[in-house]
Amino acid sequence: xxxxxxxxxxxxxxxxxxxxxxxxxxxxxxxxxxxxxxxxxxxxxxxxxxxxxxxxxxxxxxxxxxxxxxxxxxxxxxxxxxxxxxxxxxxxxxxxxxxxxxxxxxxxxxxxxxxxxxxxxxxxxxxxxxxxxxxxxxxxxx
Numbered sequence: 001x002x003x004x005x006x007x008x009x010x011x012x013x014x015x016x017x018x019x020x021x022x023x024x025x026x027x028x029x030x031x032x033x034x035x036x037x038x039x040x041x042x043x044x045x046x047x048x049x050x051x052x053x054x055x056x057x058x059x060x061x062x063x064x065x066x067x068x069x070x071x072x073x074x075x076x077x078x079x080x081x082x083x084x085x086x087x088x089x090x091x092x093x094x095x096x097x098x099x100x101x102x103x104x105x106x107x108x109x110x111x112x113x114x115x116x117x118x119x120x121x122x123x124x125x126x127x128x129x130x131x132x133x134x135x136x137x138x139x140x141x142x
Contacts, residue, residue, distance in 0.1 A: 003074060003130040011074055012038040012067065015100045020045060020121070021064035022056035022082075029064075030056065036065075037096045043078070043123040044092045048116050057082045063123055073133040078125045085120040092120055 003011060017033040024030050032053055037044045043065060047054055057063065065078040090110075097109050 001132050003076065003132050007074075007132065008076065008128075008130060009038075009040070011069070011076065013099075016067060016069060018043065018045065019066040019068075020053060021066070022053045023060045023062060024052075024056060025059065035096050035100050036067075037092060037099060039092075041124075043080075043121075043125070044096060045121040045123070046089070046093045046096050046113065046118055047121055048118055050117065053121070054084065054119065057084060057121060063121075065123060073131075075131055077129045078123070079127045080123045080125040082121050082123045085122050089118060089120045090114070093118060 018036040020032045034045045061081045063082045067076045
């Protein structure tokens with residue numbers, strides 16, 4: 001069963017990792033767990049210019065995102081295009097940090113981030129697939 005629009009928005013507002021899939025130069029995938037902020041239209045992911053994912057996206061903007069919750073058996077897969085935003089990044093970067101970090105640690109984390117060559121990866125979804133198997137689902141254990 002697909003996630004409803006309301007469930008999708010709630011799911012994306014919770015502090016969970018997104019697995020960002022980019023394409024290496026040889027075409028093989030690279031996967032990275034990342035923090036993200038969803039504004040209702042695009043995903044924002046903070047990274048630095050020194051990471052491979054930055055170079056991958058500059059070369060080929062096709063990406064896949066996977067947001068998964070093992071406990072509730074909810075999953076969202078997104079295929080889309082990414083662009084790098086180099087200016088005006090700090091408001092969104094702070095929203096990302098506030099989503100994941102205890103309030104008393106936000107300022108320190110932001111100070112560290114501001115000392116790095118940060119950029120935002122902005123992902124515009126082209127296609128979504130989601131499912132929710134939480135009701136009546138049985139997990140295999142052992």
